[in-house]
Amino acid sequence: MTGRNAWTLSDTTADLRRSARGPVPVEVTAAPQDLVLDLARTAVVVVDMQNDFCHPDGWLAGIGVDVTPARAPIPVLAELVPALRGAGAAVVWVGWGNRPDRANLPPGVLHVYDPAGTGTGIGSLSNRAGAPVLQEGSWAAALVEELAAVVEPGDVHVPKFRMSGFVDTVLDSVLRNLRVDTLLLTGVNADQCVLNTLTDAANLGYDVVMVEDAVATTSPSFCMDATVYNVRQCYGFTTRAANLLPAVRRAGA
Template sequence: MTDMLACETPDPVLIPLGSSARNSWSVSSSHANLVRSSVPPRAASVQAQDKIVTIDLARTAIIVVDMQNDFCHPRGWLGHIGVDVTPLRLPIPSLRRILPALRAVDVPVVWLNWGNRPDLLNLSPALLHVYKPTGEGVGLGDPLPGSGARVLERESWSAAIVDELSPEPSDILVSKYRMSGFQDTELDSILRNLGITTLLFAGVNADQCVLCTLQDANFRGYDCLLVSDCTATTSPDYCMEATLYNVQQCFGFVTQSSAVLAAVEGNKPYELGGTR
């Protein structure tokens, strides 16, 4: 028996493989262990518009849409073409409160910003027409008079997050090129790799990019909560009212940042290999 034990092959040293601790397995030259480490659920109850909604913070992320200079800064693109961006800045104080609280309980913060390729090769004439209907003026990718910043160009001042909402190193940045952040982007792959099933939504414009992204999230099977005071639009009031109605009626739930803050209070992140 002693000789048999001495001849047994020792357990291989397995090396973790995966970009996310939430979705990784381990491998060696002779073995592959495909068993993922489980993350215990962390339930938190949020007061929504018509009921209490219990979410799993371990599988929740917040998507912050288009809180960037060209939309929210007075000297950005919308300001240049005469749009009053004051309403688009209203979510900033609520986001400054809610985002640190979510980071503290290990809820990923995903910044979803419009960011064109410099050559615009993935943008169709039909899309360019939306923002330049006469063929004249300043549209996607064109330089703004004065600053020369190109409208919504990726990695430019135009596409950068407004100074008041500077992202943390742990945050995730995704560029989009359509109203929906799921169209032709890596957003879905990132969320699934993180094991995310529930999405909180914030940003601008509520009735356009936020709603389109939320709808696509719902179509893909994510549970969706719109945080109403972290969301805004320059459209008429009835557009916001219709957005809140449609989200609550068809695509998920409507809540407020105060309810989310109350829900996360007292929750602590779970570390793989550790304890809560």
């Protein structure tokens, strides 16, 4: 991906012109308006599709949450991500990857995962797999197997430490270095980490589009309804993979 923002060098000259990348326009049905996207300036951002959130042996399942809804985006993303990559979009995987010592996590973040202070939150072994919860390098923080299978070497991985993928991370500098303007937001949970990442992206000046069938939540259905409403009303747009895929595949042919 570094070729998106690179100089041409010789022993006598630094050519500061970036290589020209022609637009890859696609027309997509969306709400509240249809969109024309430039895939050459677009990244798909996949949030938190990790074992602790989406696997039956992960942390959420271990505390009694039905993770079936969180698994719904898996087949959609397994099809959508390679198609977008093939048409010129950047692929960015964002997920919790905390330090083993949790030194950068304030009490408010730790409380979310262990509200009663029983020692079952981040970094504990409180999942059926016995892996440190959401700890960088652990099985718990790894992408689910089905999506790990579609990762390619040119993809970018960004660990995060808050509900937002932008706070205290390199995500903004990575996206700007990729020369990206538009973000397609996907992953879980739609009303929590996806929405927080989307909101910060919009506030930073990115164009934001949430892919409704590539996000999910284990929260009550009204949370999803409110998320869709607020994305359309306040921040950007929503579309569906079924709307994106035909246009993306034509562009990548």
